[in-house]
Amino acid sequence: MSAYKGAVVVGVDGSDVSKAAVAYAAKTAAGRGIGLHIVMAYSAPTAMFSEGMVPPHQLVEHFEKEAEPVVQDAMKIARETEPELKITGAVAEGNPAQLLIEYSREAKIVVLGTRGLGALKGVVLGSVSAHVATNAFCPVIVTKADTADNVHSDGPVVVGVDGSDNSVRATEWAFSEAKARGAHLLAVHTWIDPEVQAAAAGIILSEDDLKRLSDEQRGMLEDALGNIKERYPEVEVDTLVTEDRATRILVEKSKEAQLVVVGSHGRGTFTGMLLGSTSRSLLQASYAPVMVVRPAAAGCEDE
Template sequence: MSTYQGAAVVGVDGSDVSKGAVAYAAKTAAGRGIKLHVVMAYSIPSTMFAEGMAPPQQLVDHFEKEAEPAVQEAMQIARDAAPELEITGAVAEGNPAQLFIEYSREAKMIVLGSRGLGALKGVVLGSVSAHVATNAFCPVIVTKADTVANINESGPVVVGVDGSDNSIRATEWAFSAAKARGTSVLAVHTWMDPEVQAAAAGVILSEDDLERLSGEQRTMLDDALGNLREQYPDVEVETLVTEDRATRVLVEKSRDAQLVVVGSHGRGTFTGMLLGSTSRSLLQASYCPVMVVRPQACSSE
């Protein structure tokens, strides 16, 4: 069994951003009762050795020696944040994005800092976070320096719900995260103005039509939450159904949240969240860490 199976894996790059991600990952892992694996992934520039050849061992040893202090520092940050937590660490050579995607096959979750300015040459973590979130096999949490420093630890876990199967998986993770944090869930469903859509199709909607459509949206949200309310009876749930853009609502609600959870490849308002401008806007503009849950994500328990 690998040292990171079932663990929270956090990437470090020697930057202050990644140090904040480590502290956040440690507290998250401790709340879930899982171990933490700290990884410094680096790549050796191809200009430093002949094309088509493996990097000389001397060069590999140099990079690993340079990276090891940062790993040890990160592990100490994790111990300070969660003293009882089981922590392991490693230095790994290779394409950082591909390495963390491989880790995601066995990890419980991946935690990465965004926009890290690596203190070590060849270690650039911030540039890979969105790519990993788009392709990982487990949920990925992306943090920024300000989102970690300003977290409202009494705030809710916010989740975007659109009725798709992947959205349901994201909602499961949101409830699980809320339970681990001892907080509530705010389930958000946004939908486009039906009058605008109808007008574009040359249809006029009556007041009864609008009321019926609004009721259908609320019913969809209630149905999506039904089983989870029973599974997590101690988790308080608040719902919000509104006619607005998903990103705008989620960013606004992230101001007072501990975490925003979204599913990728959903339908409706959240379609393409990880592939288009909506996801990039959310990852960049959110006031708290963002968890991305892909269709093949592991169980939340």
């Protein structure tokens, strides 16, 4: 069995951002009672070789020697953060994003820092995090240096709910994370002002129409949470239904959150880099770490 099967996997590159991600990943793993696997990927510059040539052993050894201290330092940070945690580490050759996507087939969660520039030239976690969040087979948590220390706050886990199948998967993971963190959950559903939409179509809505529409939106949210709430009776749940843009309200709520959870369809192929507009914006603007859950993400059954 692989060292990372069922574990939290965190990608490192030696930057301050990735060091913060390691501490955050260690706390996340400890909360779930699972292991932490730390990995640094390297790839030899292919421009130095003709197509089909294998880099000489000495060059591979050079990159491994550069990467090994980064992994060891990360393991030290993880041990200092969670002394009882089972921690493994590895240096692996390959494209960092492709490698982490492959790891995500067996990992429970992948954690990455964003905007980190590694000691090895060209290893930029900003681009890696975008690729991995778009294509991973398990949920991906993206942290920034100014978000990773929020794990011990008293704030909620915030989840965006829109009624889609992918939103259901994200909501399940949000409940699971809230349970693991001993946090309450804030489920947010936004919708566009119906009066504005009706006016554009030349329709005038009555007060009864507006109340009915508002009740329908609240009912949709309650229906989306119903079965999941029954499976997590220990999780306290608050709801918010508001006429607003999803990104704006989730960013606002992220200021006090431990974690923001959103679903995203992505592309499903490594070459596709498109996340949903909400998840993409949150990765840039959130004040808390963001968990992106794609349709391919495995179930969140608690260990």
